[in-house]
Amino acid sequence: MASPQQPQVYQTKPEYSSSVLVRGTPDYERCRRMNPSSATPDRYPQEIHVPRTPQDIAAALRKAASLGVHVGIRSSGHVFGLGALVQDGIMIDTVNLNRGVEYDPATQEITFGPSVRVEEVAGKLKEIKRFFPHGHAPTVGAGGFLLAGGQGWFVRGWGATAQSWITKMEIVVPDGRVLMASRTVNQDLFWAARGSGLGFFGVVTRFWGRTIPASRLWERSFTFVVGDRYEQLMTWALTKGDETPKYGTDLNMTIYYPDKYDPLCTGDAVPEDKTLHMSLSLQCYADTQAQARVLLSAYDGEMPPAVRDALIEMKPVTETSFQRIFRTKRGFIGLGGDQRWSILSILSDPGTPLPRLLEKCKPALTELPTRTSVVFICTCDIVPDEQDSAVSIPQQYYISTITQWTDPGLEPGIYQPMRDRYKATLPVAAGTYVADYDVTNDDANGRVMSDSALARFLEIRQKWDPKGLFPNYKRFIETHEKIRRMESKARL
Template sequence: MPQPRYTTVPKYNSRVLVRGDVGYEVCRCNNPTADTPDRFPSEIHVVETPTDVATALKRATELGTTVGIRSSGHIMNLGNLIQDGILIDTVNLNRHINYDPVTREIAFGPSCRVEELAAKLKEVNRFFPHGHAPTVGSGGFLLAGGQGWFVRGWGATNQQWILKMEIVVPDGRTVIASRTENQDLFWAARGSGLGFFGVVTRFWGRTIPASKMWERILKFEVNSDNYETLMTWSIERGRDTPKYGTDLNLTIDYPQKYDPAYTTDDVPPGAKLHLTLNLLCYTDTLREARTLLSAYDNMPENVREWLIQFHPVQSRTFEEVFNRKRGFLGNSGKERWQINSIMNDPAVPLPRLLQAIKPAHLELPTRTTSVFMCHCDIVPDEEDAVLSLPQDLYISTVTGWTDPKLEPAIYQNMRDHYRRAFPVAVGQYITELDVNNDDANTKVFSDTALAKFLKIRAKWDPKELFPNYKKFVQAHDKINRLQNKPSL
């Protein structure tokens, strides 16, 4: 059966879909990647209320099976698809956004998309650091931590911006979790991603007055000879840039990625990689924006000689960025994606880091594969949330292809590159932990945060309705064995 085109507003003929039903396979495959694994839940519950969620959890208990949750499907390894389990699709769960002008808080459901939040915030002239990709759902984004807009100074979205959550816990109760109520649940939810042991049905977040967004763009030709020079300059200039109100992003890809004249997965003969810096800031005036992004003004000759395009600081809207992002994952329904990532160990010198990640950045196996890196500068507070690894740089490669015949070999290239980068990594972003293969999986929490998380999980989910946490444990144990292995 051909892959249906991904939609954020699907229509199904029933709230409970079973295999063989009209709509079951469309729902199961409604993900941005056409690479849907052959795992088939016994039932898919398209929930709309906390009561519906409780019914789905009860049904899983009756069947003696486990549960996976989907808010938008952007976690490409699709750990929410559990063979013979229950998939809870939250696409219609509290799919509305409310703004309280008295408290200046925004409340929304887990499948409210980034672009929907942005539209509401624009309407009320407020700011909340939602994600960068327009079709990402709030549930997956926030439970993973939330590398939101201007994260460098304002912190991960679930660190500084989320005030409370409404959660249906495994026994079917609906509870509120915050810093003053069910504190352990609130602690465990913020950063545990698909390993969380409950279903968040609503978030409440604080907002601040809206300002203006600005962007500066620099594009270079990058190759094996100049990689270290360009990357060193780019990263060091980022570290010289004020953290508060800036959003610094780097991509490496083939310009033919977006060219409709190219239709195969092959890298065109003679194609040259481009390194692009998308440098954004959030402030009231052009003068302030130029100051915030001025670290990139002084470009040495050995960097300037590779410059292809230069766009000075100019006004930008969230809608414009979203339109650019829409093409990143394609829209034909045929694109297949794998994401591998690490977060660097801040103590590792930059030359050593670049040496380790260079193959993952330059040896791209297909025309549509891209590198993405951003400055996060997230400092964790393990007392406050399970989000516990420092996030200096988020470093990833998104492998893309359309031809299923490339599988399974296509997966292994980047797995190997990122596995070899373990020595320079503190861990990885939790959304990229692969439930299908452990080769490139590394830590997603500190050891102490994981130990605390497991105790809280055992309290709230003693029957283990939510099994994905086991992959965290497996990866942690593997890395600890590697780190403790005596040198020969």
């Protein structure tokens, strides 16, 4: 068995010697640790199943039921809490399940399996000259991305991908049946799957999504020194984002130590001067450069003096591509090896005044624990419709801090400081993006659904999974009770 300390490169298409891997064998341990972070916890399923068909999944579910154990599902994204690793249960790794992207010209829909990666979907779309709002990180699996709702490209105007673009799913339910779910068939399953993330109580084996004709991707960017101008920079950047048209624009911000990208710098220690940079990456989807300039024109004009003085670089609107952006992000997060990762986030409450939001978030966004940690902020502007799907938390800004380190000796202490900082942001949060929900610690988790959506979800779950084969939903209940206690205390 491989040593837990031995680095393992993360592979998106690993091969194993068997479809059922038993604890104590080399391939079992290799598969258990085939995660985008090498900080794999000491949780050990009895067996790991690597199915190729829905029938293989049905067999795995029957095996779990006969053993009286829980089931975890892995499509391999960036869920660093690794809720799929169920101790003494059965983990189903969908890496070989419907691993391909197909397009039907008659329906103009694409179909793909749960472990198909974002870059694979994008590659097919480029080939057929169509668009579908896949994710931003190239190695994320479709299952985790879509069950979380999907903060895909141009989410501001076109909505969460699962809510607005997915038309149907094939799902293996706990009793082993293989069912279709859509807005007209098994509507309750379809509702629950879209937005419940790791709490879902079935195994999605295939997705269908509508597409539209492709356009062209454009980008402009700004880079600033943060220094003592955090409030001024954030206010300007977010306010200009709010002034930008919602349809066809994608607005992202990062805060980082510039040493993160210096190949001569090594180790986890933060730079002595603790200088932070902030970059704005502004993309839009338009047929011409002239149209792109109009879409991103809110950032033109005179900057406030504090913002102008902090400016390092400004690049004009130029054409780019999803593939080019993927190349940039490939080294950004989740490649295994000696890289270890953790992520915490909030979805900001749209009713919170911006000065209060910035005040509460400042420690989480400016006190990065390692040289290679980074803040990522996306303007989402999602107005949820919980009658349509379990996506029910309003998402004005997605605000996250991604902690990266290489020294295992920093664990477990490296986790808690950022948990404490994000716990302090909960009063200005509408909730937590379910893909970032931490099953190992509830300190910083917020609601993943509205209270009414969770109540509906639990009723549907009881109908389909009365024996509780899929256990992660229980953590959602604990978190909602915690938030209610916090809100009651705040009102006293």
